[in-house]
Amino acid sequence: MQFAFPPYPLRRQQRDGKQYVWDVLRKKWLVLSPEEFVRQQLVHYLLHEKGVSAALIAIEKEIRFHRLKKRLDVLVFDAEGKPFILCECKAPEVKLGQNTLHQIARYNVGLQAPHLLITNGLELWFFSKNEAEQYELQAGGWYK
Secondary structure, three states: OOOOOOOOOOOEEEEOOEEEEEEOOOOEEEEOOHHHHHHHHHHHHHHHOOOOOHHHEEEEEEEEEOOEEEEEEEEEEOOOOOEEEEEEEOOOOOOOOHHHHHHHHHHHHHHOOOEEEEEOOOOEEEEEEOOOOOEEEOOOOOOO
16 A cells, blocks of 8 residues: 555554554544544654644644534644644545545635645645635645
């Protein structure tokens, strides 16, 4: 299986017949689901490859959307504390497409992050807002 970013060794443990992974940002053990694996790999990629400060990354941040509570997978803030990159993680077996794009777009209504990232670990799609206030897929590269 070819990943969209370098695979990082994750701290794992087996307990009560379940696999757990250490979340380096929240400093706790989490059940290792396929989606959690992708989320943890993305976090390590942001920290180690893209140089994002851990202080600027929020995981599973709660937001309200039309009176419903939702949790964002990963949100990266800029140096001023404004939303910068909204990330949606899916399990590797979930194909990225319109449903994922609609989901992240709904979450971004109130946030207005200038960049959106969706990944299933195998593919990584990065979008940036253009001058016409529309999001464009960034071919071949993304946030430096």
